[in-house]
């Protein structure tokens with residue numbers, strides 16, 4: 001793994017792997033097929049990009065959209081890696097140049113759309129080229145079960161047999177098992193290594209609130225993130241247009257995006273957003289795929305999406321850089337009525353499925369359980385923390401009312417008293433003691449339930465009615481949405497069922513900030529961050545690339561924290577590699593020096609304290625310290641499992657440490673970690689083949705011995721004396 005680590009630092013300026021990256025890269029360099037599932041922003045691209053840099057030959061990367069390919073190629077080039085994409089927008093001369101670069105071995109990565117890759121001409125061309133690996137990005141597009149099925153992805157089936165010696169690697173953020181199985185089957189992957197990362201996104205702060213005055217609510221979020229990029233999702237095109245216009249009139253740089261706009265308009269608005277020319281895109285679900293922008297700081301839903309899968313995917317577009325980002329879900333019970341109406345044309349089975357998804361989403365909206373926990377568990381994983389410190393529930397911004405049963409009974413009895421003939425607004429008015437003419441005329445000011453909740457705000461009472469309805473205690477009928485008590489509601493009236501009724505928490509706790517946010521700003525001079533952001537924008541314009549391609553926000557914050565005055569210090573910042581140091585170092589140093597001198601700021605802060613390591617926060621000890629500790633324990637003869645527990649690293653990483661340890665100490669005897677019979681089998685199988693590849697050995701042993709065990713044994717074998725020649 002050392003060459004990969006070196007590449008990570010040299011080209012990207014990252015000093016550690018994120019969870020599962022080491023394992024995913026290992027599969028690539030060993031030419032073993034793999035399927036890697038990580039959430040958006042988890043760091044999938046580097047899993048094939050770093051090996052592509054270290055391996056001989058050219059990596060072929062399949063990607064569905066030109067915009068995605070372009071961003072990735074720009075980002076790679078900015079890091080000093082030679083990459084190109086072929087697409088229909090290029091001239092014949094441009095394509096010929098790329099072909100010449102491929103032939104001469106000048107390119108490390110070639111991005112291509114599936115339909116182009118699978119033309120006979122392209123396949124013939126690649127047959128004469130040394131291909132290091134084949135990476136299939138957004139691999140769920142091959143599955144009809146997924147949400148982004150693209151028939152052209154089906155053509156990729158032939159790759160496995162066309163390139164028998166090349167590893168085929170699929171990458172996706174999709175969470176469903178059905179789709180994963182389908183990807184493996186459709187691509188014909190062989191004994192594929194399946195690596196599934198955690199679906200939790202600890203840097204996303206989830207907040208769920210009732211929709212009241214949506215424009216005001218949206219503006220509050222935007223105003224809390226001045227100059228930052230954000231996406232606002234709406235359910236319908238009409239809402240998109242109206243909200244974008246309202247924001248624009250209020251002075252915000254916002255543009256709409258939906259399928260009803262022309263291609264040209266959509267591209268224009270998307271580009272403006274990527275280039276930070278506008279801050280806000282108001283969009284339907286049509287917006288998102290192909291957006292690699294890493295510094296989206298908030299995603300707002302102005303209505304509930306139709307499933308947790310959609311919610312996870314859309315909110316996933318925030319905070320790809322690992323810095324804190326907020327996800328606001330502003331919803332009403334009416335959203336679910338709208339969705340059910342929209343889905344009512346589906347065949348019965350499909351409707352049932354869609355309805356189940358809606359119910360999960362409704363429970364999420366109404367829930368008082370940690371949002372991270374609910375999402376992670378929905379995708380079949382366990383959530384280990386007691387408090388995520390990054391959702392409205394754990395930050396104590398909402399809470400259960402003191403006596404939900406009594407409150408629920410008061411509301412339901414009022415519905416009964418008005419003879420189940422009025423809507424929610426009316427009932428709330430009666431409960432809060434309104435003397436509006438209609439109520440007096442109906443004699444409802446004489447009811448025992450009139451004014452029963454007169455100390456509560458009417459909006460709160462409306463909220464609780466919605467909560468009771470979405471939990472099935474009340475239902476709405478007819479054109480006027482008249483409230484009726486359901487059989488479950490009757491149980492509540494008899495005290496046999498308790499509802500969950502929520503309210504906003506007292507203000508003093510509501511202002512608590514998410515931990516990730518406090519941490520990522522710690523020590524950062526925000527004025528300098530702003531200055532550096534302007535500088536980045538200027539450079540991006542000059543280079544004709546989006547700003548996030550020049551540097552991620554993580555890097556700018558680190559620079560505004562460390563305030564280096566030397567190139568060596570600059571190189572220490574997170575996400576600064578060799579090329580960017582050479583290219584931008586001096587310019588940034590000058591800006592930092594000027595700003596720091598003008599404000600009397602200390603410069604050259606030691607980089608140890610706050611180098612942001614998004615998502616890898618769980619690892620308390622640094623890589624080199626962990627490796628050193630592992631070496632000491634191996635020396636004491638500790639097992640892999642014992643070492644793993646001590647250093648808190650993935651098994652594959654511990655195995656990698658052990659292999660490194662074996663080489664450094666030139667150990668020839670694997671018996672501490674591999675039993676004799678197994679190592680003999682491995683050595684026999686190794687002798688049957690001409691090279692050191694693991695896969696043939698793995699296959700010769702019928703898959704009964706793990707790759708890690710094979711790797712450890714072969715490492716020792718390298719240091720054993722060669723067998724003496726037979727007499």
Ligand code: ADP
Pocket residue numbers: 014015016017018021038039040041042043044045046292294320321322552
């Ligand atoms: P995905 O494709 O899974 O959505 P990306 O590959 O775009 O995610 O990575 C998200 C961000 O994280 C990128 O800015 C990338 O450079 C960064 N990143 C990836 N790996 C690491 C790492 N090991 N350390 C720090 N940042 C990383």
